[in-house]
Amino acid sequence: MAADYVSPFDERVRAAEPLAPRPASVQRQHAVLLDIRKNRGAEFLDRMETLLRAEGASTARVTKEIFSKPAALGLIDEIASGGGLVVEALAD
Amino acid sequence: MEPMRTAEGSDGRGAGAVGAAGAVGGPAAELAVRGTGPGRITVGGLTADGGALLVFVSEHCPTSALALRRLGPLCEAWAQAGLAAIAIFEDPLDLAIRTARRLGWGGQVAAQEPPYPASRAYQVTTVPTTVLVGRGGLVAGRVTGWDQRALAGLLHEAGQGLGAELAVPPGAEPLTKPGCSSKAAIEPELAAAMSGQGGGDEPEEMFERGWTDGLPVIPPTAERVEAMLGGRDGGESLGLVPPAMGEATLARVAACAVLAGCRPAYFPVVAAAARAVLDPAFNLHGQAVTTQPAGQLVVVNGPVRETIGLNSGMGALGPGFRANLTIGRAVRLLVSLTGGAMPGAMDRATLGHMGKLGCCIAEDEQVSPWEPLHVERGFEPGQSVVTVIGSDAPLSISDHRSRTPEDLAYILAWAAASAWSTNWWPLADPSVFVICPEHAEMFRGAGWTKQRLRQFMFDAVRKPAGQLQRGETTPAVHAAAPDALVPKWASPEAIVLLVAGGEAGRYSAVLGPCTGMGSQIVSREVT
Numbered sequence: 001m002a003a004d005y006v007s008p009f010d011e012r013v014r015a016a017e018p019l020a021p022r023p024a025s026v027q028r029q030h031a032v033l034l035d036i037r038k039n040r041g042a043e044f045l046d047r048m049e050t051l052l053r054a055e056g057a058s059t060a061r062v063t064k065e066i067f068s069k070p071a072a073l074g075l076i077d078e079i080a081s082g083g084g085l086v087v088e089a090l091a092d
Numbered sequence: 093m094e095p096m097r098t099a100e101g102s103d104g105r106g107a108g109a110v111g112a113a114g115a116v117g118g119p120a121a122e123l124a125v126r127g128t129g130p131g132r133i134t135v136g137g138l139t140a141d142g143g144a145l146l147v148f149v150s151e152h153c154p155t156s157a158l159a160l161r162r163l164g165p166l167c168e169a170w171a172q173a174g175l176a177a178i179a180i181f182e183d184p185l186d187l188a189i190r191t192a193r194r195l196g197w198g199g200q201v202a203a204q205e206p207p208y209p210a211s212r213a214y215q216v217t218t219v220p221t222t223v224l225v226g227r228g229g230l231v232a233g234r235v236t237g238w239d240q241r242a243l244a245g246l247l248h249e250a251g252q253g254l255g256a257e258l259a260v261p262p263g264a265e266p267l268t269k270p271g272c273s274s275k276a277a278i279e280p281e282l283a284a285a286m287s288g289q290g291g292g293d294e295p296e297e298m299f300e301r302g303w304t305d306g307l308p309v310i311p312p313t314a315e316r317v318e319a320m321l322g323g324r325d326g327g328e329s330l331g332l333v334p335p336a337m338g339e340a341t342l343a344r345v346a347a348c349a350v351l352a353g354c355r356p357a358y359f360p361v362v363a364a365a366a367r368a369v370l371d372p373a374f375n376l377h378g379q380a381v382t383t384q385p386a387g388q389l390v391v392v393n394g395p396v397r398e399t400i401g402l403n404s405g406m407g408a409l410g411p412g413f414r415a416n417l418t419i420g421r422a423v424r425l426l427v428s429l430t431g432g433a434m435p436g437a438m439d440r441a442t443l444g445h446m447g448k449l450g451c452c453i454a455e456d457e458q459v460s461p462w463e464p465l466h467v468e469r470g471f472e473p474g475q476s477v478v479t480v481i482g483s484d485a486p487l488s489i490s491d492h493r494s495r496t497p498e499d500l501a502y503i504l505a506w507a508a509a510s511a512w513s514t515n516w517w518p519l520a521d522p523s524v525f526v527i528c529p530e531h532a533e534m535f536r537g538a539g540w541t542k543q544r545l546r547q548f549m550f551d552a553v554r555k556p557a558g559q560l561q562r563g564e565t566t567p568a569v570h571a572a573a574p575d576a577l578v579p580k581w582a583s584p585e586a587i588v589l590l591v592a593g594g595e596a597g598r599y600s601a602v603l604g605p606c607t608g609m610g611s612q613i614v615s616r617e618v619t
Contacts, residue, residue, distance in 0.1 A: 068382065
């Protein structure tokens, strides 16, 4: 018989969050552009914003407190309630 | 041996009523099995990329061995196409792991104990039985025993569901081979008699379970963990360990301490360090996943150093002392295992450094001319305190020739000029200087306080911004006039001074910072 071990892992089952359905087009969609404050991420978002608007989407910019920490719950709520699309910029 | 049944996928005969859970056409039953990694194995998880191939096997069965040998080399290609393969043994997990490894099985491994609930849920009476679960979690087909042609058909069907051409086992003899009785289908006494000997290779099993930092560990048996807890409540939660947010129950912290090789007497220090790294101000989340090399430096002050034999003397940053090495390792195992920050997984460090195996230093408070770190941070001298600091690898600083405290302070400070990066000035995060006793003695002799040394070092290391405006540098340097002097540190408080090391030799060291994480130094009393 196997020995009775105490696992260092947290063995709890977590339900996978399914990906939200992707729209066929960005036209008339509202996109939230999330700047995580990583160096030069804003430049990437500038380009994305231009492209999204050219495709008929409206945009809004939000910013994390710092790139190295999870976004605050309030910010996540703001993103969830504010737009159908999210673009998050990782950069360096 | 039982008579072979093949290609039941067409009608499901012999595998329960069509459409029943676990039978062909029915929903895949959940798997009550143990795997080798964290978390439970679920049908949803296995089919997340498209489909799953459940191969029920037993160690005692030659046909199972044949199936594992023939199918094992194909698993990786299947996985890339979206088909997860898992061998579900009717044996103890350690035996399953060794058997799978010996036979070259390339998929996942799981085990079930008597009365073999997974085999029963899938009406497995013969091993091997291979079950295909398709998208939507429905059982799409099954093959009993070894039947190369039927398995090729099953894989063709799986490939159609995935939109891919899946590799099939070679058409080599034997093309068919009867299976063996499933242990789920016979009397418990007979099943026990058929079972191989479990155990016997615990260190290897720890590797297979992933309960390691790459070095051998002490298996965390219930008895050892209980001894480590020393009567404490193992269910007490210290919080969630990022990035995977595993819950740091005291029992899991103790399991990490056992794995690391700690003695129970060390556990109060390990627990205090765990509480410290889980303080949100430390931002372990950022440190754990960064591409930076940073590890978690554990500094111990107070009477507990002597109580448990922590070394603050010769070789204080090196090998040789169980308490230092295992306490630091236990903290790192908590981050890596409970927190999920394993290199290449959620730990994304480009290089890392050896101190990430664990780095625990005790300050030599008797030799130091200054108040120790914990007193600086507001604790009483008689308190035992753990302080954690996100830090880089140590850089040695040799100075045998300075004859004034000013010269020595200059050498020490400028050694850190390249900490983090040559032109990244100023650093807001702490650089930790470990001052050796001979260097400390020079400052004592000259009557320098810790504050004076820190201020001198802060003032000494400055460069014109123009010399720093090259390659990676800070916005402050970019914005400064070329002749404006920029300091290496944002403030004197970014210089942390400790005293430790052997009484002979003039080698101090500096550990650069973990930068830009918003991480603060955190201290916790050892209780």
